[in-house]
Amino acid sequence: MTLTSFGPANRIKRSAETHPLTWRLRDDGEAVWLDEYQAKNGYAAARKAFADMAQDDIVQTVKDAGLKGRGGAGFPTGVKWGLMPKDESINIRYLLCNADEMEPNTWKDRMLMEQLPHLLIEGMLISARALKTYRGYIFLRGEYTTAAKHLNRAVEEAKAAGLLGKNILGSGFDFELFVHTGAGRYICGEETALINSLEGRRANPRSKPPFPAAVGVWGKPTCVNNVETLCNVPAIIADGVDWYKSLAREGSEDMGTKLMGFSGKVKNPGLWELPFGITGRELFEDYAGGMRDGFTLKAWQPGGAGTGFLLPEHLDAQMYAGGIAKVGTRMGTGLAMAVDDSVNMVSLLRNMEEFFSRESCGFCTPCRDGLPWSVKLLRAIENGEGQAGDIETLLGLVGFLGPGKTFCAHAPGAVEPLGSAIKYFRPEFEAGIAPTSAAVPPLARPIVVGA
Incomplete structure (x- = not known):
């Protein structure tokens, strides 16, 4: 798997005008360190934000640009930033980068952190300035060992250059940044579960409200953004809203x-x-x-x-x-x-639901019991031992675990591919129903958790 931004046969030329995230990448795939990053106009946006822009103007610029979260939910970033309290007496605030990239088939944040670590740091620095946060954490998936190594080196380079720490760029603004590696749980992609894990707690999602902007890390206002989201911020500040929209x-x-x-x-x-x-x-x-x-x-x-x-x-x-x-x-x-066309959809879905079932935090009943139930039924159908009514039971689970039915979005995401697979490839599921099986009313088939 190539971690590049090249087009077909490498014919697409990357430039700052068209590829704000990736134009600085090296052709050899090596990391871009501080000297090279600054030679490629790195930290120019941060200098502009600190010298020429009020903090609220940074927030408004990001809002006007229409930047949305790149982690999957797509919530407007500027709106999220605007939820942080305006009260100047609250002097402890946190900026949290969600780098727990555990979505199967997804590796975009890994490329940015391994090859352009200073782009993320610059994005966090500008964001911290806008949000008045004095400390930031990059919550990193523990398996990303190369990313951790490169981020830690980049943080040290930025500190030595006066771009992190005390009195950044002579502005009087202080910002410390730490790389925190997690134990590796899919549920940590949910921002409040991530906050719990950072605090040393079990990675369970929290009840909302209150939202992290009011009560986040250690009870203080906290903003959580994805890696790719934060990496968009420097280009928006440097080149403006109209260019970004274009x-x-x-x-x-x-x-x-x-x-x-x-x-x-x-x-x-x-x-x-x-x-x-x-x-x-x-x-x-x-x-x-x-x-x-x-x-x-x-x-x-x-x-x-x-x-x-x-x-x-x-x-x-x-x-x-x-x-x-x-x-x-x-x-x-x-x-x-x-x-x-060589893939059996039942086997593929059984594999997927095993992953999602294993990664459930187990807090709410629909997710804790419903996902293992789906695995049990899919395994039976895969082995040709399904019973009449099993497909209807699976569709019932898709409904019971849908949006708004569980404590967080883990279960709705887990069953969305299941529902669509049955919709488009139902004959493959029907082929796994034993021809002599007796009809079982939907949702009446018992489940033994862990079986």
Whole structure:
């Protein structure tokens, strides 16, 4: 798997005008350290933000640019920043970078942290200035050992250059930044579970309200943003709102560019910085090169394992949140997966639901018991031992674990691909029902948790 932003056959030339996230990348894949980063206009946006912009103006600029969260939820970043308290007497605030990238088929944040660690640091520095936060944490997936090494080195370089620590750029503003590696749990991608883990607690989501902007890390106001989200901030500050909006394709309601990719049995699996609003077909054919010889595209997911399956006929959908919603699922992380015609959908879903079941925090009943139930039923169907009514039971679980039915969004994301797989490939599920099985009323089949 290549961690690049190159286009097909490396023909796409990256520039600061069109590729704000990736134009500084080295062709050899090595990290860009401080001297090279500054030679490529690094920290110029931070200097502008500190010298020429009021803190509230930074927040408004990000809001006007239409930057949305790049971790999957897509919440407007400027709006989120605006939720932080205005009370100047609250002198302890935190900025938290969510780098717990555990969504299957997603590796975009890894590329940014390993190859452009100073871009993330600059984004956090500007954000800290805007939010009046004196301390920041990068909560990093523990398995990302190279990213941890590179981020820690970059933090030390920034400290030595006076870009972190006390009296940054002579402004009187102090900001400390720490890299914190987690134990590796999918649920830590939920911001309040991440906060609990950072505090040394069990990684369970918290009840909201209160939201982290009011009561976050150690009870203090906290803003949590994704890696890619924060990496967009320097370019917005440096080049302005109109330029940033102009990067997206016509028709897109999301602004700027997005790291998008394709995995699976495609000819050129990889990662590219592309404008919001390109079509799935362009991403699949022009960048990923289509399917390898001997394979046919059967289905695809647009943005990680927690998004619904789509068919080849849906490739003409535009890659932005509203465009993907029109064909019935979510943009998610924007890194797509191709499913080829050799894959049995029941086996694929059983594998996925095993992952989501294992990663549940176990706090709420629908998720704790419903996901193992789905695994049990899928395993039976996979082995040809399914009973009449099992498919209806699975669809019932999709409804019971849907949005608004559980404590957090883990279970809705887990069952979205299951519901779409049954919708489009029901005969494959029906093939696993034993022909002599007696009909069982939906949701009446017992479950033994852990069986």
